[in-house]
Amino acid sequence: MVKAIEAAGLPVVHMCTVTPISMTVGANRIVPTIAIPHPLGNPALDKDEEYALRKELVEKALVALTTEVEDQTIFDK
């Protein structure tokens, strides 16, 4: 789906946990996430910490969308 969106002309970032799959399938902008059942969360944290974690990940996704890339790039720092 990520490639179809890219092919339609929209920049797209894939937030997912198993990044090797995203790489193989061909996503260009990738942000690694926490875990399969809760990619943008962590039930072990309290509500505020979890929100902060989610915000940090979404911020990385926005960095990915505003960064020019030539090849597949994983944004994890």
Place this chain on the structure above:
Amino acid sequence: MSKIKVVHYINQFFANIGGEEKADYPAELRVGEVVGPGMALAQKFGDEAEIIATIVCGDSYFNENLDKAKADILAMVKEQAPDIFIAGPAFNAGRYGVACGTIADAVQQELGIPAVTGMYVENPGADMFKNKVYMVSTKNSAAGMRDAVGKLAPLALKIAKGEPIGASCQEGYMPNGIRVNFFEKERGSKRAVKMLIKKLAGKPFETEYPMPTFDRVAPNPAVKDLSKATIALCTSGGIVPKGNPDHIESSNASHYGEYDITGVNDLTEETYETAHGGYDPVYANEDSDRVLPVDVLREMEANGVIGKLHNKFYTTVGNGTAVASAKAFADEYAQKLIADGVDAVIMTST
């Protein structure tokens, strides 16, 4: 002639430990045990081989702890010193296929022990590993176990005995880029004419030389000014309004959902849930923001970090959904996103 020694790798589901709620089961060695599909393999082996140990590992555990799981399992396999390592078959289970391919490849590379696995051709593990490990082509669900074992067991025996391996179409493994010559029964001129006659008659025919499809899409230019941009959220994690009003299937989705989130600042347990049957739904049902981060993007919209969070999100269930279907869904809703003036998309997956 002593029996060929096999170590078999399976996941928590096929070991009958549990489903998604047990996907975090750490790697476990069961010496002398034949478990789940191992029994079917053992039956097919007859007297020629025996499974000396079975390794069980949860699919989420493996994929979320790649280095540790690999290291632990390699140590287990090394200690057992089998003649061959068999992983799966994984059918269409994505994490399982990736785990099988990863561990079979690691066993070959790092321990020098031959390995073989099996899965459905659309399993993400297939493209990742079919050129590195012999990978039998299976049906897309465990209903195809007999067919899978029927190809996996004989191939494993051949590899273990060091016998020459025939072409992919003969042995039932996925084409791996290595050419193996064999004699056709009919000569080429006859085959070519037969194929042409079928083609002229509009009948289906099988090409002997499929053209490669290069499937990469070039990245689009980055968003220039986030504060003016409309960002849309999409997901393959199956987030839907509570009650799943459009009945998106938990596996092999036949359609996608388009939902209006005007005025929605936060996804709650009362208002949203996941329809996806391929991961433990507890956490997403408690708080769907954990898969579709509406809450954070609303805050960013309110603070002017982004121009706008698009008022619709597009969702489907990635679990076992055919690649062609997913592509068709996204082709369609991408056009809607463009028509609605969206500038960029965040796609989340589980």
